[in-house]
Amino acid sequence: MIPFISMSIFAALGAVLRAVITDLKIFQQPDRSYGTFAVNATGSFLMGLAVTMIDQDSIYYFSVVFGFLGGFTTYSAFALDQLKLLEEKDYKGLIKHSFTALFFCLVALAAGLLTGVYAA
Template identity: 55%
Template sequence: MIELILLALSAALGAVIRAYIISLKLFDRFSLPYGTFTVNVLGAFMMGLSIPLVAQGSLIYFMVIFGFLGGLTTYSAFTLDQLRLFETKAFKALVRYTFTMMFFCLVALALGLLIGVSF
């Protein structure tokens, strides 16, 4: 039972940090939702960094990977952003946003893995 509580607390912490980052005023000046982009790329990097450093199957692994990073990153907000771009017929922005997100998340994950493995 304590494991589930710790998982929930770590997910809540990730969600609070995500909400804070997304609400930063510096993202208001852009036409694309770069707040969501930022948390997803940051989360992908942290995921790559964490996987080699945290023993898989341990409580810390579940707290970091499924809890904190699960709360921090947001696929649902990403798809909602895509829907908004689609509804406003901003098709070029939709394609650019989608592929940019996918590319940079993969690069961030790979970079995190490379750094994590070198420790």
């Protein structure tokens, strides 16, 4: 029961941090949601660190990976951004946004993994 309570608390903290970051004035652009992009790329990097630096059998792994990072990153907001571009018939923007986000999240994950491996 304790791992689920811990995961829930960490998920709440991750969701609150995501909301704070995406609400920052620097990310408030009328044409794109740069906050979601920044949160997902940051979360990908942190995921790479977490899977290499936290023992996968510990409560901390469960709480950080599934709780905090699950609450922090958001595929649903990314999908909503894509839907907006599709509704606006901005196909070039849709393809650019989708592939850019996917690319940078994969690069951030790889960077986190490498950082974690070399730091451990």
